[in-house]
Structure formats: C-alpha cells, structure tokens
C-alpha cells in the first residue's frame with residue numbers, strides 16, 4: 001500500500017497501479033475539446049493538438065444558454081450541426097458529445113459556480129453572468145466526461161485564466177492546455193461571430209488586431225507602461241467602438257500598470273452590432289519577452305465555405 005498526501009500523487013499512484021508497466025509518460029487517455037460548434041480552424045487546431053497528445057479525443061458541442069447575458073445574442077449565434085459533425089469527424093474526433101439542455105441542466109438543480117475575483121473585471125463587468133455561465137458548463141464537462149487533458153484557445157484569454165484557476169482551486173485532476181489564437185490571413189482573429197459581419201464591417205474590424213499588433217511591436221521595442229500600450233491599440237482607430245483595452249496578469253487576470261510578468265493585452269470592441277474580443281499574449285522566456293500574436297491562416301477560412 002502507498003500512502004500519499006497530495007491529490008496529484010494519489011492520481012499518479014492510481015494510474016501506476018492501473019498501468020503497472022509505467023515508464024515514460026505516454027499519451028493522456030482522454031482529451032476534451034469543449035466547443036459551441038460552428039467550427040473553424042481555431043477549433044480544428046485544438047482537435048489536432050488533442051489528437052497528437054491523447055488516445056481518445058472527445059469534443060463537446062453545446063451552445064450554452066447560461067453564458068449569453070443577452071438572449072438575442074444566443075438566438076443568433078451561428079449553428080450548423082451537420083457541418084460540425086463532418087468537420088469533427090475529418091479532424092479525428094472520436095466522440096462528439098452533443099447534449100440537450102435537459103441533459104446539461106436539471107430543472108431542480110441548485111449548484112452555482114462563482115469564479116470570484118478573476119471574473120469581476122473586463123468580460124465579467126461588461127457581460128454580467130457570462131463567465132459564471134462558462135464556469136458552470138465547463139465544470140460539468142470536466143467533472144462528467146473523464147478527460148485528463150482539455151484544450152482551450154488563448155483567444156478567450158480571461159476565460160482561459162478563469163478555467164485554469166478554477167481547475168486548480170477545485171483540484172480537478174485535469175490539465176488545462178491553452179493554444180494559440182488562429183487568425184484569418186489579414187489578422188482578424190477567428191470567431192464564429194465573424195460570419196455576422198458585412199464585408200465593410202469585417203474590414204473595419206481589422207482595427208482591433210492591427211491595434212493589438214501595434215502595441216505588441218511597442219512592447220517588443222521596450223514599452224512597459226500599460227497606459228502607453230493601451231494607447232497604442234486605440235490611437236487613430238476610432239471606427240470600432242472600443243469597450244475596453246486592458247493589460248492583465250495571465251495568472252489571475254488582475255489588471256496591471258506595467259508589463260513585468262506573463263500577461264495579455266485584451267480588447268473588446270463593437271463593430272456595428274457585433275461584439276468582438278481579441279488579445280496578444282506576453283510570455284516571459286529565458287530570452288525575455290516573447291509575444292504570442294497567434295497564427296495566421298494562409299488562405300480563406302472555412303468559416304465562409
């Protein structure tokens with residue numbers, strides 16, 4: 001008998017007992033890619049990473065009503081089940097979990113998840129209830145689907161920070177993997193919401209990624225002041241309706257005045273009646289600052305196919 005006192009030791013001891021041959025770390029048994037469907041190359045990049053790292057890949061597809069603070073936003077969220085099934089199968093998903101709302105939520109349930117500090121700023125104040133809704137559905141997916149690793153895009157930076165924090169706080173035996181934002185070839189971050197914009201609005205929306213890239217360049221040139229980085233994002237770009245631009249700590253999403261740790265510069269802006277979010281990540285490597293701007297597609301996105 002092995003006596004262990006940490007959650008992680010207890011887990012690895014159980015895994016060793018289950019696979020006595022042990023040895024070097026193999027692929028995780030189950031990888032989970034949570035989605036709300038209308039798949040694009042951003043989702044496919046998560047699936048492809050999960051495919052490389054896990055024996056079994058489960059993808060969940062559920063447009064979660066609890067995370068839409070405005071019901072018209074939920075109603076017009078793009079959906080296409082047949083298309084998603086085909087893309088998921090081609091990308092190598094083994095199990096597609098597409099629950100009904102009664103499977104996800106019971107009318108009698110009473111448990112809520114309050115993510116706390118990490119959800120009281122940026123998206124938390126602009127979209128009241130949104131992050132709580134994400135926290136609840138993600139908790140159900142993490143608790144219910146038996147995955148050891150789960151994959152989220154860095155595009156939803158505050159969501160990723162909140163989920164990491166929550167998984168850590170609640171001692172979920174699951175690794176949270178953050179993956180780079182995938183962008184259209186002109187820089188626009190991929191989002192199912194891009195399909196809701198006209199061609200002119202799409203062109204205007206480029207101000208967001210261009211602004212963030214200008215700030216990233218300034219940071220690479222040594223600019224550390226959050227105020228100056230924020231100004232670099234918005235200066236002369238007033239075609240979009242900026243909601244916020246903030247420099248936040250990757251660890252807990254707290255707002256920073258100075259770029260002095262792993263952080264992200266996040267923006268939310270309106271283009272017509274479409275609300276978009278985007279960011280650049282500032283990682284700290286041994287060689288100093290490393291900016292993650294995401295990955296550009298070479299050709300047109302399958303969003304428009």
Ligand code: PAF
Nearest residue numbers: 034035036064134137156
């Ligand atoms: O990022 C998303 O698509 C959603 O917020 C998620 C994580 C699938 C929860 O509904």
